[in-house]
Amino acid sequence: MDVNSAFAQSGQNPAPASEAGPVLAFRNVSIAFDGPPVLEEVSFSVAPGETRVLLGPAGVGKSVLLKLANGLLRPDQGSIRLFGEEIARLPEEQLFPLRTRAGMVFQEGALFDSLTVRDNVAYQLIQERVPDAEIDRRVRDALSFVELEETFDLYPASLSGGMRRRVAIARAFIRQPELLLYDSPTGGLDPITSTTIIELIVKERDVYHTPSLLVTHRLQDAFLLCNHRFDPALGRMVPLPKGQTDPGTTFLMLEEGRLIFDGSLHELVRSENPYVREFLE
Amino acid sequence: MRYPVEEHGATRHSLGPAYAMAIQTIEKTAKNLVLTVQDYSFFAWRAVTNLFRPPIYWPEFLVQSDIIGFGSLPIVVLSGLSTGGVLALQSSATLAQFGATAITGQFVSLTMIRELGPVLTGVMVSGRNASSMASELGSMVVTEQIDAMRALGVDPVRKLVTPRIFSTIVMLFFLTIVADACGIAGGGLVTVLMNHQNGTQYLNMAWEHLRLPDIVQGLVKPLFFGYILSSVGCFYGMRTTGGTQGVGRSTIQAVVTASVLIIFVDFLITQLLLTLFSGWM
Numbered sequence: 436m437d438v439n440s441a442f443a444q445s446g447q448n449p450a451p452a453s454e455a456g457p458v459l460a461f462r463n464v465s466i467a468f469d470g471p472p473v474l475e476e477v478s479f480s481v482a483p484g485e486t487r488v489l490l491g492p493a494g495v496g497k498s499v500l501l502k503l504a505n506g507l508l509r510p511d512q513g514s515i516r517l518f519g520e521e522i523a524r525l526p527e528e529q530l531f532p533l534r535t536r537a538g539m540v541f542q543e544g545a546l547f548d549s550l551t552v553r554d555n556v557a558y559q560l561i562q563e564r565v566p567d568a569e570i571d572r573r574v575r576d577a578l579s580f581v582e583l584e585e586t587f588d589l590y591p592a593s594l595s596g597g598m599r600r601r602v603a604i605a606r607a608f609i610r611q612p613e614l615l616l617y618d619s620p621t622g623g624l625d626p627i628t629s630t631t632i633i634e635l636i637v638k639e640r641d642v643y644h645t646p647s648l649l650v651t652h653r654l655q656d657a658f659l660l661c662n663h664r665f666d667p668a669l670g671r672m673v674p675l676p677k678g679q680t681d682p683g684t685t686f687l688m689l690e691e692g693r694l695i696f697d698g699s700l701h702e703l704v705r706s707e708n709p710y711v712r713e714f715l716e
Numbered sequence: 717m718r719y720p721v722e723e724h725g726a727t728r729h730s731l732g733p734a735y736a737m738a739i740q741t742i743e744k745t746a747k748n749l750v751l752t753v754q755d756y757s758f759f760a761w762r763a764v765t766n767l768f769r770p771p772i773y774w775p776e777f778l779v780q781s782d783i784i785g786f787g788s789l790p791i792v793v794l795s796g797l798s799t800g801g802v803l804a805l806q807s808s809a810t811l812a813q814f815g816a817t818a819i820t821g822q823f824v825s826l827t828m829i830r831e832l833g834p835v836l837t838g839v840m841v842s843g844r845n846a847s848s849m850a851s852e853l854g855s856m857v858v859t860e861q862i863d864a865m866r867a868l869g870v871d872p873v874r875k876l877v878t879p880r881i882f883s884t885i886v887m888l889f890f891l892t893i894v895a896d897a898c899g900i901a902g903g904g905l906v907t908v909l910m911n912h913q914n915g916t917q918y919l920n921m922a923w924e925h926l927r928l929p930d931i932v933q934g935l936v937k938p939l940f941f942g943y944i945l946s947s948v949g950c951f952y953g954m955r956t957t958g959g960t961q962g963v964g965r966s967t968i969q970a971v972v973t974a975s976v977l978i979i980f981v982d983f984l985i986t987q988l989l990l991t992l993f994s995g996w997m
Contacts, residue, residue, distance in 0.1 A: 505867055535868070541864055545863065606868075
């Protein structure tokens with residue numbers, strides 16, 4: 436889809452949070468793996484059109500939380516509602532159709548080695564037996580969104596780390612998901628490539644308004660997301676006027692499995708919590 | 717209860733913790749074993765029942781049949797020829813002592829068809845394919861490709877495991893027939909070219925003394941062996957943990973477990989079939 440036309444239509448897309456209810460809601464979720472709890476009594480929600488940035492240093496359970504969000508892991512206790520359905524106890528078979536409605540970008544991309552970029556991006560469409568011509572068109576659109584049209588016939592092994600993440604982003608949103616989950620999309624990348632990835636996420640947020648949950652330990656990425664918007668006329672990310680932030684982008688912070696912050700950037704930078712202060716400084 | 721070492725000067729106090737630790741270790745190992753068997757049973761059952769519920773990935777069956785069946789053909793042909801040849805060499809030397817070299821053909825054909833054909837093929841294919849299944853699936857697990865597949869709404873057991881199991885069962889059946897034929901041919905070559913015996917007599921003896929129970933025994937076994945080697949290979953692959961080292965560990969466990977199980981189950985099936993066909997023999 437053309438970015439400008441998508442941008443023009445996008446105003447109608449998001450339903451107000453109060454009407455539609457949260458896309459994803461955690462209530463008192465806990466999980467442990469043969470030891471102390473990885474997550475303890477975690478509660479938060481993602482409203483339609485909202486982008487939530489989950490902050491925290493490595494090893495506090497951010498990726499585990501993301502995998503709980505689409506049922507890749509099961510909590511020991513608590514409730515997780517995805518698109519209004521309780522998934523904490525749902526059998527694996529019944530989770531598959533729900534998962535097709537949520538796109539996920541894994542930490543290292545998790546592209547299928549044995550498939551070309553085209554087949555990776557089109558993976559869901561191929562399973563749904565969409566005609567080849569339609570698949571090719573949609574894959575080219577998705578690759579054009581992440582500016583990687585030339586990689587159509589390549590294998591993941593011949594792509595750089597940053598290119599793999601961009602292909603993974605294209606794979607995650609080719610079916611226009613109702614929720615996007617990003618697991619440290621800039622982890623291990625150089626600053627320039629990280630900015631390119633964040634720009635794509637901002638573009639996705641401002642063009643399609645897909646609600647998303649983004650996990651990162653990089654504060655600069657979080658601030659970049661909050662302080663910038665995508666300009667369809669220029670075709671790139673531009674800073675918001677000084678003092679303004681994106682109202683739909685809010686923050687969560689984990690400390691050793693416990694959620695210690697849930698709020699806006701404004702509240703984050705003014706937080707008195709010593710752990711938050713230490714993280715910010 | 718008196719501890720035996722107490723008599724040699726050790727106190728109950730010093731032996732107690734060691735004894736408790738030993739009991740704990742045994743208990744933990746036993747629990748892990750039971751859990752592994754339970755997990756394997758669920759996994760194998762799911763893989764089998766998937767064949768009777770859509771979606772069924774037929775193209776995957778063809779791809780795997782080619783890899784497992786055609787790919788294993790050279791090693792099966794070579795090992796069959798060599799084993800048949802060795803059987804003819806060894807048996808004719810022994811039979812010569814009783815002036816019974818004429819029954820070399822019968823000896824080779826019965827041994828190959830009833831026992832060595834299925835077991836040897838099972839072990840050879842296990843070495844080649846159980847290891848490749850464990851390492852391939854294991855690599856996919858540690859690089860999050862399996863999670864990515866689940867996140868894209870595709871059941872990895874249905875997509876990756878079920879086709880491998882059923883392709884192996886079908887292909888091992890035919891590979892065993894090839895191994896039997898090659899074994900008899902190898903024995904024939906040695907009998908004619910090295911032992912300078914009559915080839916027609918060898919073939920007549922090989923054919924005439926074959927009975928239905930011998931053939932049934934030889935063709936039932938590969939069905940079980942194919943199931944064992946593929947399900948064990950996939951099981952260890954899918955439960956890989958611990959990065960690339962874990963992939964190596966899973967591969968070793970898969971090959972060792974599959975080979976030992978094949979030999980053990982061979983004993984059970986032979987005993988069962990001998991009992992069933994006792995009237996025919």
